[in-house]
Amino acid sequence: MADLLKKELQTYEARKAELIGKYRGKFALIKDADVLGVFDTKLDAIRQGYERFGRVPFLVKQIVEIETPQHFTSNLLGV
Amino acid sequence: MPSFTTQVPNLQGIGPLVEVRLAVGSIIEEVLRKDEQLVPTPILVNAMIDTGATGTVVREDIPAQLGLDPTGVTLINTPSSTDVECYEYLVRLLFPNRVVVETTVIGAPLKGQHIQSLIGRDVLRHGVFIYIGYTNTFTLSF
Numbered sequence: 001m002a003d004l005l006k007k008e009l010q011t012y013e014a015r016k017a018e019l020i021g022k023y024r025g026k027f028a029l030i031k032d033a034d035v036l037g038v039f040d041t042k043l044d045a046i047r048q049g050y051e052r053f054g055r056v057p058f059l060v061k062q063i064v065e066i067e068t069p070q071h072f073t074s075n076l077l078g079v
Numbered sequence: 080m081p082s083f084t085t086q087v088p089n090l091q092g093i094g095p096l097v098e099v100r101l102a103v104g105s106i107i108e109e110v111l112r113k114d115e116q117l118v119p120t121p122i123l124v125n126a127m128i129d130t131g132a133t134g135t136v137v138r139e140d141i142p143a144q145l146g147l148d149p150t151g152v153t154l155i156n157t158p159s160s161t162d163v164e165c166y167e168y169l170v171r172l173l174f175p176n177r178v179v180v181e182t183t184v185i186g187a188p189l190k191g192q193h194i195q196s197l198i199g200r201d202v203l204r205h206g207v208f209i210y211i212g213y214t215n216t217f218t219l220s221f
Contacts, residue, residue, distance in 0.1 A: 002152045002164045009152060042183065046150050046169050047106045054110055057148040069154035069162055070185070073131030074197060077157045078188030079165075 007032050008059035019063045030059040038063070082207075082220035083175040090215040095128040097174065097219075099196060101137060103145050104169035104181055119145045121173060124195035128208065128219065132199030135172070139186040141195060142168040153185060163187075172202065178221060180205065 002009060008030040012019075015035055019028055023038045027045040030036065031053060039045040045060040085097050100121035103111070111118050122144055124137070134153070142149075149166035156162065167183045174180070180202050189195060206221040 002166065004149055004166070005152055042151075043106075043169075043181070046104070046183070049150060050106045050110050054114070055107065055146065055148055058150060060151045067154055069156045070133035070199075071131075072129075072133070072136070072155060072157045072197070074127075074129055075158050076127075076190050076194060076197065077136065077155075078190045079155070079157055079160045079163045 004057045005059045008057075008061075011035065012059065012061050016063075020065055023063050024065075026063055028059075028061050028063055030061060080220050081176065081178045082218055083178055084216055084218040085175070086214070086216045088215065090210075090212060090217070095210065095217045096194070097126055097128065097198075099124055099126040099198070100173040101141060101145065101196070102171040102173055103147060104171055107147070107169060125193055126172075126196035126198050127194050128203070128217070129197040129199055130203065130208070132197045134201045135182060135184045135199045136187050136189065136197040137168075137170070137184045138189045138195045139165075142166070142170075142186050145170070149186075151183060155185065155187065172198070174219065178219070180221070 011030050011033050027039045027042050029045045049058040087093050102121040108118050147168045151167035154162045165185045165187050172180045209218040
């Protein structure tokens with residue numbers, strides 16, 4: 001899963017410690033092997049991503065030590 | 080305060096279902112217009128307002144119909160799975176009465192044919208959700 005953003009996720013993991021030290025809680029914009037910026041909000045990071053790259057996959061990731069999963073009680077979800 | 084009220088024949092049995100149009104995010108629309116490209120027509124879906132959902136979900140095939148690429152990855156837990164990676168996409172949710180919410184949604188499989196989206200607490204956090212069981216009506220205000 002997440003093959004479309006595999007490189008970007010690897011970049012995030014490789015830079016995670018450094019990013020947490022400086023920018024905990026903010027949102028990183030990542031394309032391929034580059035962290036292109038850090039933003040206060042997710043929408044700001046997405047806007048910058050579309051302005052720079054247009055309609056291609058890119059990763060906006062909140063910089064946190066431990067990722068909290070989103071929870072769903074509905075059994076309508078097929079996963 | 081923008082709002083809409085919906086009445087369904089059997090609110091307890093069916094749940095708070097509402098027709099929502101899914102459109103590309105405003106940022107994407109701006110980029111498309113600047114490049115003189117066509118803006119995809121919004122897609123009409125049946126959505127259930129789900130207070131048991133942390134975030135909003137759309138059926139996984141819908142983002143491709145809007146020409147969307149992922150802008151993130153998130154982990155989800157469901158009654159049958161944990162830590163499942165899913166893509167996130169930027170969309171606008173166009174509710175009745177011109178109530179518009181821009182948010183990222185999760186693309187995931189949804190069982191059955193009748194519901195294509197779950198409206199989660201990421202949307203509800205901005206508003207007031209009123210569920211009146213004895214009149215089979217519900218209201219969402221922002």
